[in-house]
Amino acid sequence: MRYVSTRGEAAPRDFESVLLAGLAEDGGLFLPESWPTLAGEEWEALRGLPYSDLAAEIISRFTGDTFADGVLRDMCRDAYAGFATPAVAPLVQLDERRFALELFHGPTLAFKDFALQLLGRMFDHVLARRGERITIVGATSGDTGSAAIEACRDRANLDIVILHPEGRTSAVQRRQMTTVLSPNVRNIAIKGDFDTCQDMVKAMFNDAPFRAEMNLSAVNSINWARIAAQIPYYVYAALSLGAPEREVAFAVPTGNFGNVFAAWAARRMGLPVTALIIGANRNDILARWITANDMSARPVTPSLSPSMDIQVSSNFERLLFELLDRDGARTAATMRAFRETGTMPVPDDAWQGATSLFHGLAVSDEDTISEMRRLHAQGYLADPHTAAGTAASHACAPEKVGVPIVIAATAHPAKFPDAVEQATGTRPELPPHLADLYAREERFDVLPNDLAAVQSAVRSHARRNG
Ligand SMILES: *Cc1c(COP(=O)(O)O)cnc(C)c1O
Numbered sequence: 001m002r003y004v005s006t007r008g009e010a011a012p013r014d015f016e017s018v019l020l021a022g023l024a025e026d027g028g029l030f031l032p033e034s035w036p037t038l039a040g041e042e043w044e045a046l047r048g049l050p051y052s053d054l055a056a057e058i059i060s061r062f063t064g065d066t067f068a069d070g071v072l073r074d075m076c077r078d079a080y081a082g083f084a085t086p087a088v089a090p091l092v093q094l095d096e097r098r099f100a101l102e103l104f105h106g107p108t109l110a111f112k113d114f115a116l117q118l119l120g121r122m123f124d125h126v127l128a129r130r131g132e133r134i135t136i137v138g139a140t141s142g143d144t145g146s147a148a149i150e151a152c153r154d155r156a157n158l159d160i161v162i163l164h165p166e167g168r169t170s171a172v173q174r175r176q177m178t179t180v181l182s183p184n185v186r187n188i189a190i191k192g193d194f195d196t197c198q199d200m201v202k203a204m205f206n207d208a209p210f211r212a213e214m215n216l217s218a219v220n221s222i223n224w225a226r227i228a229a230q231i232p233y234y235v236y237a238a239l240s241l242g243a244p245e246r247e248v249a250f251a252v253p254t255g256n257f258g259n260v261f262a263a264w265a266a267r268r269m270g271l272p273v274t275a276l277i278i279g280a281n282r283n284d285i286l287a288r289w290i291t292a293n294d295m296s297a298r299p300v301t302p303s304l305s306p307s308m309d310i311q312v313s314s315n316f317e318r319l320l321f322e323l324l325d326r327d328g329a330r331t332a333a334t335m336r337a338f339r340e341t342g343t344m345p346v347p348d349d350a351w352q353g354a355t356s357l358f359h360g361l362a363v364s365d366e367d368t369i370s371e372m373r374r375l376h377a378q379g380y381l382a383d384p385h386t387a388a389g390t391a392a393s394h395a396c397a398p399e400k401v402g403v404p405i406v407i408a409a410t411a412h413p414a415k416f417p418d419a420v421e422q423a424t425g426t427r428p429e430l431p432p433h434l435a436d437l438y439a440r441e442e443r444f445d446v447l448p449n450d451l452a453a454v455q456s457a458v459r460s461h462a463r464r465n466g
Contacts, residue, residue, distance in 0.1 A: 001064035003030040003224065006321035007335070008328015015225075016066040016126055019119075020134075022223045027335075028328065029317050030224045036061035037270045043244040046235065051088035052076040054239075055232035059118075061269070062228045066126065075125065079117040082107055084431055089114075089233045091240055091406070094380055098393060100409040101237045104383075107433070108176055109412035110307070111259065112147035114233060115226035119219055120151030120158075127157035135214040135462040136160040137204055139197035142169050143307050143411070145187075146176035148219050153182040158217075159462050161186045163197040163454070166446055170306075172415055172430070172437065179440035186461045187444035188454060196449050203451050210455060214462050221258040222314050230262035231269070237406045238271050249275035251393035251407045253385040255308035257286065257315035259408060264319065267357075274403055277359045279385075279392035281305045284362030286313055291360060293351040295344035304365045304384040304419045307411070323350035359396035363388040372423035381428055383411040384419045 002012040007028030013021070018030045038046075038061075046054050056073040063072060080088045084105040092100045106113025127134060136158055138148055145162040152160040162177060166189035178187045190197050205211055205218070219226070238248045250273060252260040260278055267273035280287040281303040288294040297311040321331045323346070338344040363371070371387040382390065386409040393405045413420045413428040421427045430437060447453050 001036075001062060002033045004033050004326075004328075005030060006317050006328060007332040009332070014066065015063045019066070019122055019126065019223070019225045020217060022218045022220070026332070028332070029222050029315070031318055031321065032062060035265075035268045037268075039270070040244050043235075043239065043271070047239040051232070051236055052080040054236055055080070055118075055229070058232040058235055059228050062224075071125065075118060075121045079121055082117065083113075084433070089236055091237055092380070092409075094375070094378070094390070094407070097402075097404050098390065099237070099241070099404060099406050100380065100382070100386065100390075101233060101406050102409045103233060104409060104412035104415070106147075107150045108143070108146040109415045109431070109434070110143040110147060111230070111408065111410045112143055113150070115229035116147040116151035116219060118229045119223070119225055120155055122225060123152075123217075124155045124157050133157050133215060133463070134159075134217040135458065136217050136219055137163075137201055137214075137458060138218060138220060139163045139194065139201045140169070140177075141165070141194040141306060141309070142173040143415075144220070146173060149177050149180050149185050149187075151219075153180050153185050155184065159184045159186075161188060161458050161461055163188050163190050163200060165189070165193045165197055166191050168193060170416070170418075172417070175437050175440065175442060176434075178442040178444045179437065181441065181443055184463065186457070188457060189444050189446045190449060190454070191446065192449045200449075200451055200454055204455060204458070207455070214458060221256050227258060227262050227265065227315070227318075230259060231266050234263045234266040234273075234406075235271055238266070238273070241404045241406070243272055244270070247272040247274045247403045249273065249277065249393075249403055249405045251277035251279060251389045251396075251405055253279040253305065253308060253389040253392075253408065253410055254286065255280070255283065255310035255313065257313040257319065259410070261315045261318050263408075264357075275359060275405075276357055277389075277392050277396045277405070278361070279388035279390075280360060280362045281308050281368070281388055282362060282364060283309050283311055285311050286316070287360035287362040289344075289346070289351075289360070290355065290358050293346055293348065295338070295346060297338075297342045304368050304416070305388055307385060308388070319354070320344075320346065320350075323354055359392075361392040361395045363391045367391055369419075369423040372420060376424040376426065381413045381420065381424065381426065382409065383413045383416045385410045385416075
């Protein structure tokens with residue numbers, strides 16, 4: 001299995017090198033050179049497997065010979081053993097045709113644990129074999145940082161430094177990061193906003209000597225391995241509802257297009273998926289694209305679903321490449337135009353092709369609240385991101401799509417207690433493993449918006465220097 005870049009200039013690589021590199025040298029994103037597909041009886045053979053074994057079967061189609069026999073399966077078992085329910089990704093029926101696929105039973109209560117718990121283990125395994133050590137640096141506005149820290153803590157071959165904007169994450173989100181006191185974890189609160197943190201991370205990556213000295217690496221959502229690790233739960237849900245004989249639709253609250261692209265990939269592998277419904281919030285670039293081929297970035301404004309407060313959906317480039325018949329030069333030109341003008345000129349025929357599969361809706365804060373209230377009245381407590389997904393599934397599912405709709409429930413309601421309480425009057429409780437979160441010791445540095453100061457903090461932290 002080899003990987004190509006969406007911009008067509010980078011040399012093909014294997015899975016291991018894609019895992020470590022993240023982004024291709026030409027600025028593009030990696031995709032498999034050809035998609036693996038499964039036949040009817042192969043899907044059926046997966047039905048009934050425990051989640052982690054099913055995940056290993058699917059992911060092994062993408063990892064080539066990076067892992068010896070049995071290694072990937074053991075990593076998956078280990079990664080998902082830490083989830084709070086044996087089902088790992090339980091499916092809860094909401095009404096006659098709707099099901100919530102609960103992706104929030106991992107250690108940090110959001111779906112990002114599915115990919116990052118596995119990635120931490122993949123990194124450590126590959127680095128040990130290569131005799132290398134890396135420093136992971138990332139910026140977070142909330143959920144990614146805690147999932148990455150939880151996945152990397154105490155791993156032998158990597159150190160991790162996460163920057164967050166001082167005072168701008170929720171208390172739950174901050175404490176999920178800053179109460180991890182493992183020696184290989186360091187949190188830095190930056191005096192600035194999320195963009196300040198993000199710019200600082202980019203500057204560190206662009207500083208070639210520093211990058212080489214620290215052996216910097218990233219775990220952000222453009223890493224192909226993250227998408228690959230998100231495909232299995234769509235397969236698991238569809239098989240539970242009767243695939244490959246029966247079709248399903250998925251509704252996904254998404255901002256960066258990562259999670260919905262994983263659903264697209266499952267379909268590309270042969271899973272019978274009739275519709276992909278995107279739930280957006282007021283930052284509605286994806287919904288505007290699907291309804292009107294208007295992919296123009298506007299300023300980001302805060303919403304009740306902060307993990308979707310995004311106007312540049314980095315993973316969209318993967319779909320674009322596919323819509324343009326895998327023409328890297330055209331993909332690169334389209335992305336360049338987007339960067340220069342703020343509007344992405346997706347050709348009409350490519351867009352038309354996508355509209356038969358994709359549907360999208362921008363859900364306002366008011367509608368998110370009333371959807372949470374409605375679900376609660378029916379006995380289901382949803383977080384605001386999940387509610388955007390269910391609301392979109394009601395508005396967009398065309399009647400002809402008479403198939404079950406699976407909504408990706410991306411966060412635990414206790415991760416966003418204020419919004420949930422505002423909508424339902426019920427304040428969700430943190431699950432047992434986090435019940436004492438507010439009593440735990442926090443540790444983090446506060447640094448000014450000063451690259452040199454942050455670089456020196458990273459340098460002193462990285463054990464490769466120690
Ligand atoms: C990250 C996140 C999302 C958005 O995921 P994409 O990568 O943009 O698809 C949605 N909901 C929650 C709770 C998240 O943490």
